[in-house]
Amino acid sequence: AVVSTQSTGKYEDIHADGISTVKKINDICDQPTLTDDLAAPVVEMSAFKTMKNDYTCNHSWLNHVRKKTEAPFMRKGTVGDWANYFTPEMSDMFDAKSRDMFADVELQFSDSL
Numbered sequence: 769a770v771v772s773t774q775s776t777g778k779y780e781d782i783h784a785d786g787i788s789t790v791k792k793i794n795d796i797c798d799q800p801t802l803t804d805d806l807a808a809p810v811v812e813m814s815a816f817k818t819m820k821n822d823y824t825c826n827h828s829w830l831n832h833v834r835k836k837t838e839a840p841f842m843r844k845g846t847v848g849d850w851a852n853y854f855t856p857e858m859s860d861m862f863d864a865k866s867r868d869m870f871a872d873v874e875l876q877f878s879d880s881l
Contacts, residue, residue, distance in 0.1 A: 780847050786811035816845025 781789040790807040802810075812818060819825035820842045827841040834841075843849065854862065 782811070782814070783847055786815075790814075816842070820845065 781792075787804050787807045790810045791802050791804075794802045794807070823829055825842075830841075851859075
């Protein structure tokens with residue numbers, strides 16, 4: 769069986785239209801229908817900026833063992849930022865591994881919104 773991200777949503781979708789994406793995920797989970805007013809706090813609480821400042825999400829409680837030269841657990845939360853860290857070779861390797869691992873999932877990636 770093939771699973772489509774058209775019906776499940778993906779990271780870029782929450783950035784582009786958070787309320788619709790949360791409502792779509794809610795529907796997939798077969799929960800009572802959400803209004804925009806009920807979905808809005810979910811969008812806010814799951815926003816990258818909110819989670820980056822929440823020690824239960826950002827792993828800052830591990831800072832005492834993290835090497836000072838390591839990148840923080842959460843960087844920017846920007847769609848496509850991975851391209852600033854991957855070489856073309858790394859990207860090719862990641863794409864090949866992803867195609868293999870997710871052969872049964874229709875993935876459509878975007879580098880920007």
